[in-house]
Amino acid sequence: MSRKQTKLTFDKPLVLDSGAVLEPLTVAYETWGTLNQAKSNAILVCHALTGDQYVTGVHPITKRAGWWDNVVGAGKLIDTDKYYVICANVLGGCMGTSGPQDLKPDGKPSALDFPIITISDMVRAQAMLIEALSIDKLFAVIGGSMGGMQVLQWIATFPDKVFCAVPIATAARHSAQNIAFHEVGRQAIMADPDWRNGDYLAQKTFPSKGLSVARMAAHITYLSDVALHNKFGRKLQNREQLTYGFEADFQIESYLRHQGQSFVDRFDANSYLYITRAMDYFDLAETFEGSLTKAFGAFEGAACVVSFSSDWHYPPSESRAIVRAMMAAGVHVSSLEVETDRGHDAFLLDEPVFHIALSGFLQSQAEAKGI
Amino acid sequence: MSRKQTKLTFDKPLVLDSGAVLEPLTVAYETWGTLNQAKSNAILVCHALTGDQYVTGVHPITKRAGWWDNVVGAGKLIDTDKYYVICANVLGGCMGTSGPQDLKPDGKPSALDFPIITISDMVRAQAMLIEALSIDKLFAVIGGSMGGMQVLQWIATFPDKVFCAVPIATAARHSAQNIAFHEVGRQAIMADPDWRNGDYLAQKTFPSKGLSVARMAAHITYLSDVALHNKFGRKLQNREQLTYGFEADFQIESYLRHQGQSFVDRFDANSYLYITRAMDYFDLAETFEGSLTKAFGAFEGAACVVSFSSDWHYPPSESRAIVRAMMAAGVHVSSLEVETDRGHDAFLLDEPVFHIALSGFLQSQAEAKGI
Known part of the structure; x- marks a missing residue:
């Protein structure tokens, strides 16, 4: 199916955590299903770092299935x-929502x-979209990964606007190791002379090599050592020796x-x-x-x-910290540590234990809500 | 103290595993102590990827202590x-041993x-040095890390030339995850236009940015998540917010x-x-x-x-595989998994349990050898 990009541009500016004011704010999003009359069946899916609003169906650029096509x-x-599913491209993203590609008044x-x-700015932009809808x-x-950070931020900032929350393979704050990997990626991009101190669009270049190295480094963290061993080991590529x-x-x-x-193409x-x-910058406790x-x-x-046993990017210990805090806060929280050797990316894959649990949770919540 | 670089250039060529012939072969090395009359007190220390022959004393370039100054x-x-300690810069290195800086006949x-x-080529070059001495x-x-790979290769290739062996924080083959991290580093270097397809010395450039990114990515793997958390956490650098x-x-x-x-300077x-x-390329079993x-x-x-509990670069499981194979081969093997949160780099640090065990092992072996 062909799909026209859906965007909303708001009259109201967004005041960012930094104090800067974003105006105009545009949010690009996709929806699936129909909002019921009681407006009680909306699910907001939050995407990860390199995800986008094209959750399911054919992705308009890659022409492949959306990143959660197996679930949604x-x-x-x-x-x-049954549900009205919404996913918005995050603030700062490159799929239509306001970001560094936005044109300045000088064009x-x-x-x-x-x-x-x-992350809080991203969530407040989403809240404006939800209100507009x-x-x-x-x-x-x-949401999983950075999507899970947004889930946590949602229930912290807008506790009355969420009936139930599912943070998956995530953390309430970014660890030193994760900051370190991000810094490697940023330095790889900035080291590329085609980055042009960020001005590559105006100068009609693109830091493909730097962005590619950044992606390669990050990608290792999305997979477990065991998954890499099982999938590739020391096998040679199209050669005997x-x-x-x-x-x-x-x-x-x-x-x-x-x-x-393939990452630099999208x-x-x-x-x-x-x-x-x-x-x-995400450290939810710090702001409370x-x-x-x-x-x-x-x-x-x-x-x-939900967490995954072999996820070393957002290890189960990070989820346990979230669960402990939620229990202390009196939140009715179920938690699941899925045994898998597929690492962080397990949240995107067919993991039966995860899917059965998520299905049961949503079903019971839908009954409680009377959907 | 000032220290003149010691080098040996061999008349005999070195036939490499690839089939290529290296001629002339130069090995740069350092020694400490005195070889006894029985020539029975020589210890060869093998250095890691970014180490060199300057094990102890003041490093001639960095002017800091050598990489194992706390141990040797x-x-x-x-x-x-007591011992005559030898360390040679590895083949391919940049501290005087034959490597890609060598001049071709055309200058x-x-x-x-x-x-x-x-790794086998490195060890055979070291064997030529030992023979010359x-x-x-x-x-x-x-040796630790890549130094440990050389130790394993030594007892496989020259079993009669080694009285005892101490492979530390190492593996008998490089894992898919480790190949992946190395590939990121190589791509970062090759992405730097100043690399000039390897020809930067002739063209008087240097791929500092690429090499720096490679080092940053690798450095993360040398430390544990916990070590990074304890040392840095989310602490800010010289700023309040x-x-x-x-x-x-x-x-x-x-x-x-x-x-x-600092890495690109040395x-x-x-x-x-x-x-x-x-x-x-290291996969010791594969050649047997x-x-x-x-x-x-x-x-x-x-x-x-010896392995370290929080080392995820060369995890204890890799050492256990070595120990199992040694036991099956009838080698008299002691093994130690040191509990520490300092990750792979623990082999360079003051780890009392490790040092006490290493000391005891060497002492008992020296007694057995009559040194």
Whole structure:
């Protein structure tokens, strides 16, 4: 099916955490299914760092299935015959929502003049969209990885606007190791002379090599050591023996190079800088007097916290910290640590234990809500 | 103290695993202590990827202490009053041993015309040095990380020339995840236009930015998540609050940038490519009909295998595989998994449990040898 991009541009400016004012604010989003009369069946899906609003169906650029096509759709786990599913491209993104590609009044791309944004800014932009769609309260907010950060921020900032929350494979703050990996990626982009101090759009270049290296480094963190071993091990790529050269002798090298190269076809380098920075800055407790329990204190809905045993990017220990704080705050929280060797990316894959649990949670919440 | 670089250039060529012939072969090395009359007190220390022959004392370039200054020296654990300690810069290195900086007959640097080398090639070059020093049998071969790979290769290739072996924080083959990280580093170097397809020496440039990014990515793997958390956490660098920009707000960013920048002052980009490639190619069992036990079958000495609990670069499971194969081969092997949160770099640090065990092992072996 062909799909026209849906966008809303707001009259009201968005005041960012940095103090900067974003005006005009545009939010690009997709929806599936129909909002019921009671407006009680809306699910907001929040995407990860390199995700976008094209959750399901054919992606307009890659022509491949959306990033959660296995979970969201008619008759699927998040059933678009039953729910009204919304996903917005995050603030700072490169799929239509306001970001460093936005033109300044002088007609030039904002590039590094675009203000630094935070996870909280992303969520407040989404809240403006939800309000514009005339939805008072979301049935559910669901997301993995950076999407999970947004879920946590939603119930902290807008506790009354969420019936239930599903943060998956995420953390309430970005660890030193994760900041370190992001910094490597940013330095790789900035080291590329085609980055032009951020001004590559105006100068008609693109830092493909730097962005590709950034993606390669990040991609390693999305997979577990065991998954890499099982999938690739030391297997050679289309050859019988080592070539004694710097070609991609090993399948893992070939795979990583492909990941890097295909990424630059669909993602923007400055967006990568801005969104990784937003993740680095995320520390939910910090904005609630150092108490994660306080962050969740006003939320009266239910939550389902999911982690994956071999995820070393957002390890289960991070989810346990979230669960502890939610319990202390009196949130009705279910939690699940899925045994899998597929690492962080498990949240995108067919993991039966995860899917059965998520399905049960949503079903019970839908019954409670009377959907 | 000032120290003149010691080098040996051999008349005999070195036939490499690739089939290429290296001629002339030069090996740069350092020694400490005195070889006894029986020539029975020589310890060969093997250095890691970014190490060099300047094990102890003042490093001639950085002017800081050598990389194992806390372990090697007069009266120290590896006592240079008792032992004759030798360390050679590895083949492919940039501290005087033959590598991609070598000049070709036409007077230009070899750059990518330098042949691909392996861990086995490194060890055979070291064996030529040991022979030139008139040593028939080394008392011990000791090394961590890539140094440990050389130790394993030594007892596989020259089982009669080693009395005891100490492979530390290492593996008998390079994992898919480690190949992946190396590939990121190589792509970062090659993406730097100042790399000039390897020809930067002739063209008087240097791929500093690419090499710096490579080092940053690798450095993360040398530390544990917990070590990063304890050392840096989310602490800010010389500021009270976030700057909402791309400066190094966090200490971990500042630290990583410093690691990258200081590395380019002392290391060569092409050497980094060649040595990482040698590590990727390392799979000791593969050269012994797929059997690690066979690789250790002819070694009649003792071994002490050391790993560190939080090392995810060369995790304890890799050491356990080595120990199992050694036991199956009838090697008298002691093994130690040190509980520490300092990650891979623990092998360079003051880890009392490790040092006490290493000291005891060497002492008992010295007694057995009658030193």
